[in-house]
Amino acid sequence: xxxxxxxxxxxxxxxxxxxxxxxxxxxxxxxxxxxxxxxxxxxxxxxxxxxxxxxxxxxxxxxxxxxxxxxxxxxxxxxxxxxxxxxxxxxxxxxxxxxxxxxxxxxxxxxxxxxxxxxxxxxxxxxxxxxxxxxxxxxxxxxxxxxxxxx
Amino acid sequence: xxxxxxxxxxxxxxxxxxxxxxxxxxxxxxxxxxxxxxxxxxxxxxxxxxxxxxxxxxxxxxxxxxxxxxxxxxxxxxxxxxxxxxxxxxxxxxxxxxxxxxxxxxxxxxxxxxxxxxxxxxxxxxxxxxxxxxxxxxxxxxxxxxxxxxxxxxxxxxxxxxxxxxxxxxxxxxxxxxxxxxxxxxxxxxxxxxxxxxxxxxxxxxxxxxxxxxxxxxxxxxxxxxxxxxxxxxxxxxxxxxxxxxxxxxxxxxxxxxxxxxxxxxxxxxxxxxxxxxxxxxxxxxxxxxxxxxxxxxxxxxxxxxxxxxxxxxxxxxxxxxxxxxxxxxxxxxxxxxxxxxxxxxxxxxxxxxxxxxxxxxxxxxxxxxxxxxxxxxxxxxxxxxxxxxxxxxxxxxxxxxxxxxxxxxxxxxxxxxxxxxxxxxxxxxxxxxxxxxxxxxxxxxxxxxxxxxxxxxxxxxxxxxxxxxxxxxxxxxxxxxxxxxxxxxxxxxxxxxxxxxxxxxxxxxxxxxxxxxxxxxxxxxxxxxxxxxxxxxxxxxxxxxxxxxxxxxxxxxxxxxxxxxxxxxxxxxxxxxxxxxxxxxxxxxxxxxxxxxxxxxxxxxxxxxxxxxxxxxxxxxxxxxxxxxxxxxxxxxxxxxxxxxxxxxxxxxxxxxxxxxxxxxxxxxxxxxxxxxxxxxxxxxxxxxxxxxxxxxxxxxxxxxxxxxxxxxxxxxxxxxxxxxxxxxxxxxxxxxxxxxxxxxx
Numbered sequence: 001x002x003x004x005x006x007x008x009x010x011x012x013x014x015x016x017x018x019x020x021x022x023x024x025x026x027x028x029x030x031x032x033x034x035x036x037x038x039x040x041x042x043x044x045x046x047x048x049x050x051x052x053x054x055x056x057x058x059x060x061x062x063x064x065x066x067x068x069x070x071x072x073x074x075x076x077x078x079x080x081x082x083x084x085x086x087x088x089x090x091x092x093x094x095x096x097x098x099x100x101x102x103x104x105x106x107x108x109x110x111x112x113x114x115x116x117x118x119x120x121x122x123x124x125x126x127x128x129x130x131x132x133x134x135x136x137x138x139x140x141x142x143x144x145x146x147x148x149x150x151x
Numbered sequence: 152x153x154x155x156x157x158x159x160x161x162x163x164x165x166x167x168x169x170x171x172x173x174x175x176x177x178x179x180x181x182x183x184x185x186x187x188x189x190x191x192x193x194x195x196x197x198x199x200x201x202x203x204x205x206x207x208x209x210x211x212x213x214x215x216x217x218x219x220x221x222x223x224x225x226x227x228x229x230x231x232x233x234x235x236x237x238x239x240x241x242x243x244x245x246x247x248x249x250x251x252x253x254x255x256x257x258x259x260x261x262x263x264x265x266x267x268x269x270x271x272x273x274x275x276x277x278x279x280x281x282x283x284x285x286x287x288x289x290x291x292x293x294x295x296x297x298x299x300x301x302x303x304x305x306x307x308x309x310x311x312x313x314x315x316x317x318x319x320x321x322x323x324x325x326x327x328x329x330x331x332x333x334x335x336x337x338x339x340x341x342x343x344x345x346x347x348x349x350x351x352x353x354x355x356x357x358x359x360x361x362x363x364x365x366x367x368x369x370x371x372x373x374x375x376x377x378x379x380x381x382x383x384x385x386x387x388x389x390x391x392x393x394x395x396x397x398x399x400x401x402x403x404x405x406x407x408x409x410x411x412x413x414x415x416x417x418x419x420x421x422x423x424x425x426x427x428x429x430x431x432x433x434x435x436x437x438x439x440x441x442x443x444x445x446x447x448x449x450x451x452x453x454x455x456x457x458x459x460x461x462x463x464x465x466x467x468x469x470x471x472x473x474x475x476x477x478x479x480x481x482x483x484x485x486x487x488x489x490x491x492x493x494x495x496x497x498x499x500x501x502x503x504x505x506x507x508x509x510x511x512x513x514x515x516x517x518x519x520x521x522x523x524x525x526x527x528x529x530x531x532x533x534x535x536x537x538x539x540x541x542x543x544x545x546x547x548x549x550x551x552x553x554x555x556x557x558x559x560x561x562x563x564x565x566x567x568x569x570x571x572x573x574x575x576x577x578x579x580x581x582x583x584x585x586x587x588x589x590x591x592x593x594x595x596x597x598x599x600x601x602x603x604x605x606x607x608x609x610x611x612x613x614x615x616x617x618x619x620x621x622x623x624x625x626x627x628x629x630x631x632x633x634x635x636x637x638x639x640x641x642x643x644x645x646x647x648x649x650x651x652x653x654x655x656x657x658x659x660x661x662x663x664x665x666x667x668x669x670x671x672x673x674x675x676x677x678x679x680x681x682x683x684x685x686x687x688x689x690x691x692x693x694x695x696x697x698x699x700x701x702x703x704x705x706x707x708x709x710x711x712x713x714x715x716x717x718x719x720x721x722x723x724x725x726x727x728x729x730x731x732x733x734x735x736x737x738x739x740x741x742x743x744x745x746x747x748x749x750x751x752x753x754x755x756x757x758x759x760x761x762x763x764x765x766x767x768x769x770x771x772x773x774x775x776x777x778x779x780x781x782x783x784x785x786x787x788x789x790x791x792x793x794x795x796x797x798x799x800x801x802x803x804x805x806x807x808x809x810x811x812x813x814x815x816x817x818x819x820x821x822x823x824x825x826x827x828x829x830x831x832x833x834x835x836x837x838x839x840x841x842x843x844x845x846x847x848x849x850x851x852x853x854x855x856x857x858x859x860x861x862x863x864x865x866x867x868x869x870x871x872x873x874x875x876x877x878x879x880x881x882x883x884x885x886x887x888x889x890x891x892x893x894x895x896x897x898x
Contacts, residue, residue: 015419018439019439022437022438022439025438026393026437026438026439027437029387031378031381031384031385031387032377032378032379033378034382034384034518034519034568035384035520035600036518036519036520036603037603037834037835038602038603038604038834039603039834039835039836041834041835041836042518042835044518071378072377072378073377073378075377075378076377085373085376085377088372088376089368089372089373089376092368092369092372092801092805093372093376094234094369094371094372094375094376095234095235095236095805095809096233096234096375096517096518096519096566096567096568096569096570097234097371097374097375097376097380097566097568098382098517098518098519098568098569099518100375100376101377101378104376104377123843123844126843127842127843127844128843129518129835129840129842130518130812130843131516131517131518131569131571131813131840132234132569132809132812133808133809133810133811133812133813133841133846134805134808134809135808135812135843135846136808136846136848136849137805137808138843139843
């Protein structure tokens with residue numbers, strides 16, 4: 001099947017129900033998107049599909065045919081994503097970093113839809129798990145982005 | 152005397168006690184570096200090991216540092232980076248003395264080998280919150296030695312006396328002639344020079360520090376915000392196959408008949424099906440194929456045999472029943488601390504207080520599932536990529552398992568996607584033995600990933616304890632006697648499989664070692680070997696024991712009619728360091744107030760206080776809580792922490808946040824429950840970890856007492872649970888004697 005990922009077209013041989021995550025990681029070699037739980041519990045595998053955040057570990061690859069998928073590898077090609085990355089660095093969010101690809105994707109999706117989210121909207125959207133406990137740093141970065149912080 | 156060494160053979164010919172200089176050319180030669188450094192000091196027989204040990208720690212400059220033409224500095228770090236910021240701290244420490252901005256550093260983990268044993272205790276592990284505090288002087292000296300070599304190179308190149316030279320970040324200067332050379336320009340000459348006498352270099356006056364003690368930015372922040380950071384699970388090599396396993400439902404069971412092996416072999420993408428000790432595996436072209444196929448395998452598991460090499464999990468094991476078993480233990484107990492006359496003091500006390508406390512099993516639940524990649528090379532050597540906190544121990548274990556010599560094994564230690572104690576050498580809880588066996592069987596490199604479910608099945612658990620307290624108060628309501636007897640098995644004695652000559656410190660730390668002036672005390676352990684495999688979990692014994700002790704101390708305060716903050720100040724009256732710390736956290740919180748009080752939003756709230764002394768540091772915490780919809784809501788955590796002296800206040804603040812999150816997680820929601828010998832939870836759906844919605848605001852004050860440097864990764868954790876429990880008890884009137892609070896009902 002034909003996939004559009006990060007503005008490129010890929011031909012992929014995979015069963016229709018293969019999770020998008022494993023096509024991205026193993027077939028395309030884009031390992032920035034992480035496997036954490038396989039059950040849409042943790043959000044480490046978050047990617048954008050037509051600008052909406054989805055959890056790639058439970059998204060059948062056939063479901064994204066004809067759609068535009070964005071992974072963390074292309075996040076800085078997106079103006080909003082670039083701001084998010086800059087804020088993540090500015091606020092020194094990452095610790096182990098394993099969940100942060102997904103966190104950046106979730107943040108980018110929120111800000112693409114709602115340029116100035118309220119704290120409640122941030123809390124509702126930023127629900128990916130982080131075992132290192134970077135939640136307050138994430139909130140600080142999001143708050144600054146919502147205030148229009150320039151990198 | 153120092154001699155540059157270019158070949159492993161030359162290394163072998165060195166006389167005993169020779170200071171060795173691994174050549175920069177050799178270092179730059181990529182894979183050859185690994186081989187040479189790896190070989191150093193290990194496979195060379197007793198005499199050579201002795202010789203290696205005779206070299207002063209952390210003086211093999213070219214083995215640690217590569218200065219590139221653009222003057223960027225690659226540091227091979229003795230410690231693993233798993234979020235705690237050790238790569239950044241090491242860049243700061245080395246950079247400070249080298250005179251190179253930490254921002255110009257690229258840091259990777261060093262291979263195994265005696266060369267990289269830099270801690271004052273002679274170990275090489277990343278754990279126990281030891282990395283910075285145990286290697287600080289050595290890593291400073293390493294930077295200073297490198298700077299001296301660069302200056303020597305400049306002196307030779309310019310033909311001027313060394314004394315006329317100085318440095319500024321990344322450059323050597325000859326002020327008299329106005330000349331300058333970058334480190335990159337000098338590195339070629341400098342790194343082939345002999346390493347100077349370690350005693351000859353002068354370290355920078357701390358008052359002149361530019362980077363140590365400052366909130367220097369993490370060296371890994373950008374890569375970790377853009378998906379560029381590579382963890383073991385991300386590594387790939389040419390020709391690699393993927394593998395997944397299905398573990399026996401209980402540890403110790405073995406593989407019997409595979410009822411549908413032929414059918415599974417025919418599933419899409421399947422390369423082969425394998426029987427392993429206590430597991431079956433499928434190797435496939437894609438991990439998803441391997442996982443689907445291995446989960447489809449129908450295995451007749453056999454009960455453990457008497458000669459099982461692992462700790463067999465009984466079919467009837469339940470964590471709740473085990474707690475009752477611990478509570479029923481009557482001894483004998485071994486004393487760890489005993490002062491005064493505990494029995495006499497208790498008998499004569501005006502008031503006696505007794506209470507029994509317990510905690511819960513926990514999983515590590517780090518976000519990166521364990522994986523390992525193994526590749527046998529044509530020359531018979533083996534390369535393994537794996538998450539680990541102790542590369543030499545893992546390398547030696549692989550040698551033992553495979554029969555290869557350590558020199559034939561190259562160990563790669565990528566970034567850790569969280570660890571919290573997960574990546575020590577746990578015999579039954581690491582995927583690399585399986586990956587190696589599979590790679591050997593299929594004759595190709597194999598990357599094995601444990602699914603989240605397989606990880607929860609084999610992860611080692613944070614221990615449980617049932618602690619019986621007895622205490623006595625005098626006529627003024629002040630504690631004069633305190634006894635704690637813990638029925639438990641510590642992680643170190645669990646890994647050993649037996650009780651040691653001495654008490655396992657990881658069983659009782661946090662009950663033992665408390666600073667309060669209570670004249671008569673006894674801290675003891677009833678050793679109870681259990682069926683569950685145990686391991687280290689961030690802050691180890693302190694993670695449970697400080698909860699028990701500090702919550703019980705609040706019970707004593709209430710019984711004696713004392714305010715718990717004031718009582719602690721009284722019991723610490725002769726300890727200026729902890730008195731200062733307790734005042735600091737009180738101030739940070741706007742002045743101690745216990746409540747209950749009504750907050751601005753109308754909610755009824757209370758505060759609790761607790762302290763801990765883990766890993767050479769001191770911590771004091773105040774928590775503010777309310778009850779929302781029957782659950783405890785933690786609004787704020789104020790933490791004052793005194794690690795003696797510091798390297799990076801920003802990373803300390805981040806570590807306090809992280810430790811608070813894990814502390815709140817174990818307090819509020821987390822619990823590994825076993826029923827019928829199996830974990831109830833195999834994923835985050837039934838094993839909740841703290842979500843963002845239950846995180847508290849965190850306020851940090853760093854107190855630098857100037858005492859010996861302590862740890863930072865773990866010390867901010869243990870006082871969190873008791874501070875919350877004490878606040879909840881004050882708010883609700885309900886004593887909190889167990890964790891997690893999700894087992895309680897609050898109205």
